[in-house]
Amino acid sequence: MGAEIWLGLFSGIAFGFVIQRVGATNPDKMARAHLMMEGDIPKFMLMAVILSAIGLLGLEAAGAANTRVLPTSLVATGVAGILFGIGWGFCGYCPGTTWAAAGEGRLDAVFALIGGLAGAAVFAHLHEFFIPLLYDPFNVGQITLADWTGSRPAAVVLLVFIFGLCIGAINFLWKEKNGGQIP
Amino acid sequence: MDKKNTSPIYWPWLPAAFALAGIIVFIFATFGPPASSSGFVSVIKGAVQTVAPEYVENNPHYATMPDTGSWLFAFVLGMAIGGFAAGRSGRIPVKDIPKIWEKRFGNSRIKRFAATFAGGFIILFASRLAGGCTLGLFISGSTQLAVSGLYFGVLIFAVAMVTARLVYGSTGKEE
Secondary structure, eight states, X not given: OOHHHHHHHHHHHHHHHHHHHHTTTOHHHHHHHHTTSOOHHHHHHHHHHHHHHHHHHHHHHTTOOXXXXXXXXXXXXXXXXXXXXXXXXXXXXXXXXXXXXXXHTOHHHXXXXXXXXXXXXXXXHHHHHHIIIIIGGGBOOSOBHHHHHSSHHHHHHHHHHHHHHHHHHHHHXXXXXXXXXXX | OOOOOOSOSSOOHHHHHHHHHHHHHHHHHHTSSOOSHHHHHHHHHHHHHHHOHHHHHHOXXXXXXXXXXXXXXXXXXXXXXXHHHHHHHSOOOOOSSOHHHHHHHOSOHHHHHHXXXXXXXXXXXXXXXXXXXXXXXXXXXXXXXXXXXXXXXXHHHHHHHHHHHHHHTTGGGGO
């Protein structure tokens, strides 16, 4: 086994450990986040992005970053976002959390994982139909905030500002009752 | 005196975000943008190519993805191990049916499992259409300042919030 496998395994173990401990693998907590009853998980996600974006800027300055920006397809990314939101709101799992939650021993996550494998297989089969139909004609390229602000550091400042506002809004609008410590 | 452990059972979100960001930056340094929906494709590719290698070879979706001998598969496998280790060493109760779901739809395991199967199907179908999921598109993308990740992020949060309202109605409210 190459170094890549060990790095992946190590990264996954650390990632799965953290998201379990913060409660992101608990679909009850996820549903309560979506219902604006508990703000911990969305604040955790937004803050992780803020810190990662700052960290990545440092990594880029050091010349050690491996980046790959996914293109924006106005229709495909949009339709996918809506479908994804329906599935996420309905079952309380996202693709990454199903693995950690299944490992944790949640049986409903095992079914979400199997459903996910089926969904990926069906999409792969229909790739040749959907990608030319919904993705390619509306692909506006690998655009980033930096195209708009002119420089990457300025774009990071903008991102931190927007995500910070979102965290503030969650603090203000989500009706937290007990600090999110409901089992 | 009862020697009950009164420390919170969940990690507070802020230090947890620092921990996760550290891991994400490590991944950017040692691999590339982290992703988890790609791991599903790697599993399927690995499985299908053992029985139908020609089908996999001619499929454009599998052509873009490595099979199970890859970082992407090792990562999702690692997540399951990490979830297991964290669950076994922590105090977060594990349930097969979330409390709020049980209140709304009863304790039928069949119903809940059918629902998560359907939900899992939809989120992976959608992720493969967009090219990534919460991690691979929203978190990885936004970290790289990608418009695709931000656009996807706004939609998944907004639609999930509306969907949860429709699914649970006022179930959570009466506590």
